Amino acid sequence: xxxxxxxxxxxxxxxxxxxxxxxxxxxxxxxxxxxxxxxxxxxxxxxxxxxxxxxxxxxxxxxxxxxxxxxxxxxxxxxxxxxxxxxxxxxxxxxxxxxxxxxxxxxxxxxxxxxxxxxxxxxx
Amino acid sequence: xxxxxxxxxxxxxxxxxxxxxxxxxxxxxxxxxxxxxxxxxxxxxxxxxxxxxxxxxxxxxxxxxxxxxxxxxxxxxxxxxxxxxxxxxxxxxxxxxxxxxxxxxxxxxxxxxxxxxxxxxxxxxxxxxxxxxxxxxxxxxxxxxxxxxxxxxxx
Numbered sequence: 371x372x373x374x375x376x377x378x379x380x381x382x383x384x385x386x387x388x389x390x391x392x393x394x395x396x397x398x399x400x401x402x403x404x405x406x407x408x409x410x411x412x413x414x415x416x417x418x419x420x421x422x423x424x425x426x427x428x429x430x431x432x433x434x435x436x437x438x439x440x441x442x443x444x445x446x447x448x449x450x451x452x453x454x455x456x457x458x459x460x461x462x463x464x465x466x467x468x469x470x471x472x473x474x475x476x477x478x479x480x481x482x483x484x485x486x487x488x489x490x491x492x493x494x
Numbered sequence: 495x496x497x498x499x500x501x502x503x504x505x506x507x508x509x510x511x512x513x514x515x516x517x518x519x520x521x522x523x524x525x526x527x528x529x530x531x532x533x534x535x536x537x538x539x540x541x542x543x544x545x546x547x548x549x550x551x552x553x554x555x556x557x558x559x560x561x562x563x564x565x566x567x568x569x570x571x572x573x574x575x576x577x578x579x580x581x582x583x584x585x586x587x588x589x590x591x592x593x594x595x596x597x598x599x600x601x602x603x604x605x606x607x608x609x610x611x612x613x614x615x616x617x618x619x620x621x622x623x624x625x626x627x628x629x630x631x632x633x634x635x636x637x638x639x640x641x642x643x644x645x646x647x648x649x
Contacts, residue, residue: 372596392519394599400592407587409600411560411627437549439556442612445545446560473562473627 376454390452404479411473420468428454542605555633562627581606613639
């Protein structure tokens with residue numbers, strides 16, 4: 371039971387010339403939901419896309435084009451972030467929510483009600 | 495610690511191909527951005543080394559650093575004797591105690607980076623802004639360090 375990251379080949383169309391950066395993610399599971407957190411510095415609500423197609427979740431975050439300044443030292447990679455995941459079938463796709471705060475995307479993936487563990491009271 | 499990620503033994507079961515695709519991602523990453531990744535070798539020795547850029551325009555030196563998920567109270571920026579130092583700490587978000595981690599790729603903890611400034615800056619008017627996970631430090635150059643156009647007069 372998990373959310374699997376899709377391999378690179380599957381998520382970058384062959385005709386695409388665009389390069390992407392794979393964001394680092396944490397995925398945790400609680401009784402009620404999965405929570406996916408991704409580091410996407412520089413991405414805002416307006417430049418973020420969260421796509422859910424069937425059981426596939428794709429996150430794409432674009433960063434504003436850097437101002438034309440002279441670089442004296444550079445370590446950052448300006449390419450857009452992109453990563454796809456195959457969702458666990460127990461996730462209720464209709465109730466998935468996403469928000470981005472200080473460059474960290476948080477996607478909440480609730481489990482469908484019928485999958486949640488339920489205590490059955492035993493009657494006489 | 496980017497090239498070798500810790501995975502919980504019990505999560506190996508679900509995909510040996512996953513491990514391979516991770517390796518592939520890392521190799522792709524190396525080819526996509528050789529400079530960025532060589533600079534990240536620092537992570538092996540110093541913990542977290544967020545990427546730092548230094549740019550210049552006519553009036554300012556501008557340093558930017560990608561450090562998503564911090565609060566500005568946990569950031570410390572100093573300029574002393576021509577060296578800019580940025581340090582801070584990212585703590586893990588509060589989670590349910592019973593939460594099970596499936597993937598932990600994000601880095602937490604303290605970081606400290608310094609860079610020598612190639613030009614003198616006016617340390618009284620430095621501005622630091624943290625927005626969308628990026629810290630931007632704008633350091634006005636001193637008058638002496640700015641380029642000056644010299645008019646040539648006919649003698």
